[in-house]
Amino acid sequence: MKYLVTGGAGFIGSNFIRHVLGKYKDASVINLDKLTYAGNKDNLKDVENDSRYTFIEGDICSSELVEPVAKGCDVIVNFAAESHVDRSISGPGSFIMTDVFGTYVLLEAARKNDCGFVQVSTDEVYGSISEGSFFETSVLSPSSPYSASKAGGELIAKSYSETYGMPVLITRSSNNFGPFQHPEKLIPLFITNAIENKALPLYGDGLQVRDWIYVIDNCEAILAVMEKGRTGEIYNIGAGNEFTNLEVTGMILSELKKPKSLIKLVKDRPGHDKRYSVDTSKVRELGWKPSHDFRRALKETVAWYRNNRAWWEKIKSGEFLEYYRSHYYEKHGLKEASQ
Numbered sequence: 001m002k003y004l005v006t007g008g009a010g011f012i013g014s015n016f017i018r019h020v021l022g023k024y025k026d027a028s029v030i031n032l033d034k035l036t037y038a039g040n041k042d043n044l045k046d047v048e049n050d051s052r053y054t055f056i057e058g059d060i061c062s063s064e065l066v067e068p069v070a071k072g073c074d075v076i077v078n079f080a081a082e083s084h085v086d087r088s089i090s091g092p093g094s095f096i097m098t099d100v101f102g103t104y105v106l107l108e109a110a111r112k113n114d115c116g117f118v119q120v121s122t123d124e125v126y127g128s129i130s131e132g133s134f135f136e137t138s139v140l141s142p143s144s145p146y147s148a149s150k151a152g153g154e155l156i157a158k159s160y161s162e163t164y165g166m167p168v169l170i171t172r173s174s175n176n177f178g179p180f181q182h183p184e185k186l187i188p189l190f191i192t193n194a195i196e197n198k199a200l201p202l203y204g205d206g207l208q209v210r211d212w213i214y215v216i217d218n219c220e221a222i223l224a225v226m227e228k229g230r231t232g233e234i235y236n237i238g239a240g241n242e243f244t245n246l247e248v249t250g251m252i253l254s255e256l257k258k259p260k261s262l263i264k265l266v267k268d269r270p271g272h273d274k275r276y277s278v279d280t281s282k283v284r285e286l287g288w289k290p291s292h293d294f295r296r297a298l299k300e301t302v303a304w305y306r307n308n309r310a311w312w313e314k315i316k317s318g319e320f321l322e323y324y325r326s327h328y329y330e331k332h333g334l335k336e337a338s339q
């Protein structure tokens with residue numbers, strides 16, 4: 001099986017590539033990634049000399065680049081996206097380009113080259129739910145430019161299945177966590193800040209509920225959908241680990257033996273969804289279920305960031321530093337090293 005994975009230098013994509021190469025000896029993978037601030041070739045250092053793996057630096061919005069690369073591939077798995085909600089609020093344009101237009105370019109490449117297509121989407125397309133869980137048939141009501149652009153991308157993907165009869169599958173997963181996640185996202189930001197005795201800027205009252213899934217469980221779910229899912233269908237993916245952000249923050253601090261005084265409540269994000277929750281019966285009917293216990297996986301994730309300090313220090317000291325300082329500190333009037 002020949003996979004074209006886009007956005008494979010990011011968090012989930014890099015875990016997916018490593019997982020596929022480890023699981024299937026006959027797999028080969030092309031990783032097409034623009035290497036935005038979120039893309040990092042270090043995420044796949046351990047496989048870069050594997051003859052089954054090829055890296056191509058490039059933009060999914062370029063049909064001249066994408067169409068020849070897709071030739072001969074069995075499937076395109078589209079992870080490439082602008083993925084950070086805060087950045088979508090300060091600058092939505094790149095989200096619409098990559099997450100909507102880029103998805104269209106990839107779909108055209110799949111259509112011309114007879115490739116299957118997997119659109120990796122998010123539970124955020126549904127918006128917030130106070131009670132119960134969203135089904136795949138629920139109305140989409142995205143709240144941020146990020147989730148709206150993801151909804152746009154997946155609707156186009158769905159239309160290619162309906163209109164051209166293409167083998168398209170869509171996954172909508174809940175919040176992932178694990179190794180190699182960019183330290184702008186909640187869990188790695190808070191782990192790395194706590195290690196450095198820096199403030200943990202928690203939005204609003206910290207009572208937003210998210211359903212956390214360990215990244216490898218999501219990778220396995222995507223493979224289950226690819227292998228057993230019905231063409232043209234959408235699959236929610238989640239592990240049923242609903243916690244408030246405050247609870248998760250408390251678990252991180254307790255694992256690192258750091259004081260709760262590091263938590264600094266800051267002005268809430270505009271349009272911040274209160275709770276995400278998806279019903280996952282449909283993907284479970286394919287025989288998939290999560291195999292990682294949340295607390296244990298969080299413990300291992302904390303250990304990974306503790307043991308891979310050079311990986312995140314490089315990111316936190318590079319071009320990300322300016323954004324990080326202005327967004328997380330100056331904007332909220334926090335001191336960088338506040339104990």
Ligand SMILES: NC(=O)c1ccc[n+]([C@@H]2O[C@H](COP(=O)([O-])OP(=O)(O)OC[C@H]3O[C@@H](n4cnc5c(N)ncnc54)[C@H](O)[C@@H]3O)[C@@H](O)[C@H]2O)c1
Nearest residue numbers: 007009010011012034035036038039059060080081175176
């Ligand atoms: N992280 C989560 O919790 C989560 C949950 C549900 C769905 N998703 C979806 O999963 C996918 C991967 O998420 P992630 O957290 O790994 O994101 P990420 O930000 O870590 O990685 C995104 C990758 O896409 C690349 N990229 C961005 N624009 C590109 C372009 N125009 N052309 C080529 N490459 C480009 C970046 O360089 C980066 O390597 C995204 O589509 C996201 O919407 C993520």
